[in-house]
Amino acid sequence: MDLILLGQGLLSGLLFGGVYSLMAVGLSLIFGVMRVINFAHGDMMVWGSYLAFLLATRAGIDPYLSFVAAAAALFVLGLGVQRFLVDRTLEAPHEMQILLMLGVALVLENSALLAFGPEPRRVPSLVGLRTVWLGPLFVDVARLVTFGLAIALTALLSLFLFRTDLGRAIRAAADNLYGALVVGTDVRRVYATAFGIGAACVGAAGALVSPFLPFQPSTGLGASVTSFNIVIIGGMGSLLGAFVGGLLVAVAESMGAVFLSPSLKELVSFSLLIVILLFRPTGLFGRRP
Amino acid sequence: MSHLGRTLMLIALVILVALPAVLGSRALTVFVFIFFYAYLGQAWNILSGYGGQLSAGHAAFVGVGAYTTTVLAMYAGISPWLGMFAGAGLAALLGAVVGFLGFRFGLRGFYFVLLTVAFAEVCRIVALNTEAIGGALGLYITFTGDPWQFQFQDNRGYYYVALALMVAATGLTAGVERSRLGAYLTAIREDEDAAEALGVDTFRYKLVAIVLSAFLTGLGGAFYATYLFSLQPNTVFGIPLSVDIILRPVVGGAGTLLGPILGSFILTPLAELSRTYFARTGLAGTHLVVYGLLLIAVVLFLPRGAYPHLARALARRRTAA
Amino acid sequence: MALLEAVGVAKRFGGLQALGGVSLAVEAGEIVGLIGPNGAGKTTLFHLVSGFLAPDAGTIHFAGEPVVGLKPHALCRRGLARTFQLVKPFPGLTVLENVRVGALARLPRFPAATAQAREVLAFVGLAAKADLPARALTLAERKRLELARAFATGPRLLLLDEVMAGLTPTETGEVVELCRRINATGVTVLLIEHVMRAVMTLSQRVVVLNQGQVIATGPPAAIAADPRVIEAYLGPEHGHADP
Numbered sequence: 001m002d003l004i005l006l007g008q009g010l011l012s013g014l015l016f017g018g019v020y021s022l023m024a025v026g027l028s029l030i031f032g033v034m035r036v037i038n039f040a041h042g043d044m045m046v047w048g049s050y051l052a053f054l055l056a057t058r059a060g061i062d063p064y065l066s067f068v069a070a071a072a073a074l075f076v077l078g079l080g081v082q083r084f085l086v087d088r089t090l091e092a093p094h095e096m097q098i099l100l101m102l103g104v105a106l107v108l109e110n111s112a113l114l115a116f117g118p119e120p121r122r123v124p125s126l127v128g129l130r131t132v133w134l135g136p137l138f139v140d141v142a143r144l145v146t147f148g149l150a151i152a153l154t155a156l157l158s159l160f161l162f163r164t165d166l167g168r169a170i171r172a173a174a175d176n177l178y179g180a181l182v183v184g185t186d187v188r189r190v191y192a193t194a195f196g197i198g199a200a201c202v203g204a205a206g207a208l209v210s211p212f213l214p215f216q217p218s219t220g221l222g223a224s225v226t227s228f229n230i231v232i233i234g235g236m237g238s239l240l241g242a243f244v245g246g247l248l249v250a251v252a253e254s255m256g257a258v259f260l261s262p263s264l265k266e267l268v269s270f271s272l273l274i275v276i277l278l279f280r281p282t283g284l285f286g287r288r289p
Numbered sequence: 290m291s292h293l294g295r296t297l298m299l300i301a302l303v304i305l306v307a308l309p310a311v312l313g314s315r316a317l318t319v320f321v322f323i324f325f326y327a328y329l330g331q332a333w334n335i336l337s338g339y340g341g342q343l344s345a346g347h348a349a350f351v352g353v354g355a356y357t358t359t360v361l362a363m364y365a366g367i368s369p370w371l372g373m374f375a376g377a378g379l380a381a382l383l384g385a386v387v388g389f390l391g392f393r394f395g396l397r398g399f400y401f402v403l404l405t406v407a408f409a410e411v412c413r414i415v416a417l418n419t420e421a422i423g424g425a426l427g428l429y430i431t432f433t434g435d436p437w438q439f440q441f442q443d444n445r446g447y448y449y450v451a452l453a454l455m456v457a458a459t460g461l462t463a464g465v466e467r468s469r470l471g472a473y474l475t476a477i478r479e480d481e482d483a484a485e486a487l488g489v490d491t492f493r494y495k496l497v498a499i500v501l502s503a504f505l506t507g508l509g510g511a512f513y514a515t516y517l518f519s520l521q522p523n524t525v526f527g528i529p530l531s532v533d534i535i536l537r538p539v540v541g542g543a544g545t546l547l548g549p550i551l552g553s554f555i556l557t558p559l560a561e562l563s564r565t566y567f568a569r570t571g572l573a574g575t576h577l578v579v580y581g582l583l584l585i586a587v588v589l590f591l592p593r594g595a596y597p598h599l600a601r602a603l604a605r606r607r608t609a610a
Numbered sequence: 611m612a613l614l615e616a617v618g619v620a621k622r623f624g625g626l627q628a629l630g631g632v633s634l635a636v637e638a639g640e641i642v643g644l645i646g647p648n649g650a651g652k653t654t655l656f657h658l659v660s661g662f663l664a665p666d667a668g669t670i671h672f673a674g675e676p677v678v679g680l681k682p683h684a685l686c687r688r689g690l691a692r693t694f695q696l697v698k699p700f701p702g703l704t705v706l707e708n709v710r711v712g713a714l715a716r717l718p719r720f721p722a723a724t725a726q727a728r729e730v731l732a733f734v735g736l737a738a739k740a741d742l743p744a745r746a747l748t749l750a751e752r753k754r755l756e757l758a759r760a761f762a763t764g765p766r767l768l769l770l771d772e773v774m775a776g777l778t779p780t781e782t783g784e785v786v787e788l789c790r791r792i793n794a795t796g797v798t799v800l801l802i803e804h805v806m807r808a809v810m811t812l813s814q815r816v817v818v819l820n821q822g823q824v825i826a827t828g829p830p831a832a833i834a835a836d837p838r839v840i841e842a843y844l845g846p847e848h849g850h851a852d853p
Contacts, residue, residue: 106581
């Protein structure tokens with residue numbers, strides 16, 4: 001086996017894994033707290049990319065700055081989806097929430113299609129397409145920056161969840177709804193914040209990949225499905241699982257792309273998913289239901 | 290069902306059988322789609338409406354049925370009338386695999402939904418990457434107009450086949466409703482633990498439901514291929530088709546016998562109209578935005594679908610009369 | 611051999627030893643009361659016996675056959691039915707449809723199962739509510755429905771988990787009477803109950819669980835007078851067994 005090729009595959013997978021982790025942590029947070037699967041997750045990501053695109057083409061702002069704005073906008077969107085839609089169906093059977101989120105996904109994807117057309121886009125960044133050599137391996141600078149920022153955002157999120165009152169309330173709600181209710185948390189506020197943060201994570205991820213990953217409205221679906229895979233592999237509702245799962249799936253896909261064929265990389269993560277479901281159905285870090 | 294209900298259904302059926310005599314070709318096409326989506330909705334309804342196991346990846350079964358039938362016809366010269374059963378059988382087999390993985394550990398709800406989506410995507414990617422079945426370009430069927438090839442010179446041929454599919458699936462569902470299978474499936478939907486405690490082998494019955502549902506959906510796939518003459522991985526295995534399948538029974542009333550038909554009569558003409566209208570104005574995607582808004586509205590305001598409301602209105606008329 | 615025989619059954623949840631080697635035998639035809647303070651492990655024992663949980667150690671025999679590892683539906687087919695402490699009616703189905711699901715366990719044909727379900731509804735006094743959706747019932751009616759559904763499966767042993775909790779004294783009396791009539795048809799009954807008066811009048815034998823151990827077994831009068839039971843179950847400050 002070609003060691004350089006192997007190293008290159010490992011490295012690029014790991015770097016992309018930062019984004020996968022950020023996406024999956026967002027999804028896992030929403031699922032963990034509300035037991036709602038955000039079917040619009042990937043479409044929210046694509047909207048993050050388009051916001052970066054708008055800010056870059058209209059105001060000349062680099063995506064490595066505008067990701068903050070994308071995250072903020074998606075936070076508001078997530079908050080709104082929770083407050084005005086999901087909140088009204090929490091008592092309904094969970095199929096209803098899934099259908100609701102499918103509806104939101106359709107609206108988001110196709111309004112992007114109406115607004116921006118079907119052409120694939122990429123957002124120019126100052127970092128551009130430059131590469132650096134790390135010993136025998138080379139890396140895109142953009143991917144390196146994206147990785148760093150994605151990891152930093154994930155770290156920031158865990159600080160928030162573990163060090164602030166609101167963050168602790170969110171974790172408590174994820175652990176045990178009734179416990180949180182008993183101690184008198186404002187559950188609606190916790191829910192709205194959790195959904196907002198989950199959406200902000202994936203929105204930031206969308207902006208962060210926009211310099212090197214072409215996107216179009218239909219990209220969202222694939223991103224949603226990838227996020228689902230990661231979260232099942234890592235363990236539904238486990239944030240650590242989502243983080244590790246993101247890195248793992250990205251590395252697996254990258255190895256698949258290197259050693260099989262780039263178009264088959266998704267199959268590698270699906271195979272991983274099926275192996276997990278067969279042998280460890282609660283995921284790597286999930287608890288027994 | 291009440292005597293009145295049965296009479297009404299019989300009258301409706303007679304009208305539908307007679308209708309092609311007066312309909313133009315455009316209208317016939319809309320009806321073919323109404324019947325076809327009602328049929329697929331009914332197949333989905335058995336697993337997800339009655340059994341409560343929500344599938345968001347039924348396109349996988351459509352695609353397997355469609356591709357199998359077409360490949361058998363193109364490469365082996367097997368008539369689609371026979372090939373469709375091979376396609377449905379393969380779809381049922383895929384259903385058994387999905388069900389086995391999804392139900393084996395008693396993991397509920399969420400996992401199953403995600404698993405169905407994942408399998409549909411696997412099928413799509415495999416089809417995209419398999420040159421033998423046309424890769425991304427897909428397969429094209431040449432039109433011969435030979436009824437033995439499941440092709441008709443006259444649109445009415447498709448009309449009657451689609452109508453027969455819808456009626457047969459509805460008859461089958463009515464039978465399921467009145468059998469142990471139906472009673473057990475609704476029990477599983479309502480409370481799985483309680484069902485298990487009452488002697489319901491929940492794993493087995495869920496498996497039966499997905500195999501039956503996938504088989505019927507696979508047959509539908511064969512119709513899809515022979516009616517549209519072309520197959521692409523992104524259309525027959527795509528999530529939008531899965532959503533299309535879900536939407537009609539949900540709007541009409543999931544877990545009710547007539548829900549998928551009612552939903553298809555409401556939604557399919559709307560979809561066809563808005564598709565042609567928005568395509569002409571160059572606003573591709575608008576009809577899907579409308580779909581999305583509709584889905585949200587149904588969940589928020591009509592969570593049990595239109596059928597219960599219609600049934601109540603009919604009952605009221607009847608007591609008034 | 612007894613109809614139900616559990617020997618050395620243990621179950622641990624994480625760090626909590628819910629049951630530490632419990633042995634219990636129920637003879638055919640008996641009504642046995644299972645009592646004990648909250649957290650004593652009564653419901654866990656039911657989950658183990660009915661196949662919803664697997665024990666960490668110990669054996670369980672039902673009608674002479676080992677049943678550990680069998681799923682609940684298989685146990686139901688062998689004649690062991692149960693109710694749930696938090697009642698689980700099928701809310702969207704009618705009362706008749708609820709009971710029919712139980713009846714289908716022995717009668718696979720729909721008409722026969724429907725007829726059986728109607729008989730059971732008449733037996734438990736819910737015939738008038740047959741066509742109402744289960745969600746429209748009162749708590750007392752739901753408990754009765756839960757009982758009817760389990761009884762409709764044609765069990766040899768019925769496990770009843772707090773079927774009287776939350777009922778008025780009159781309603782409780784009716785359920786006690788119903789249990790007696792069910793027992794009179796040849797069904798063995800093992801019941802968890804907190805309503806002392808009911809357990810003591812209904813049961814031929816009472817088993818007391820405390821902190822995952824059986825601390826006493828015997829006829830109701832002896833149990834009510836047993837100082838260990840009074841102390842463990844009611845706390846040292848209580849003088850009599852009927853709160």
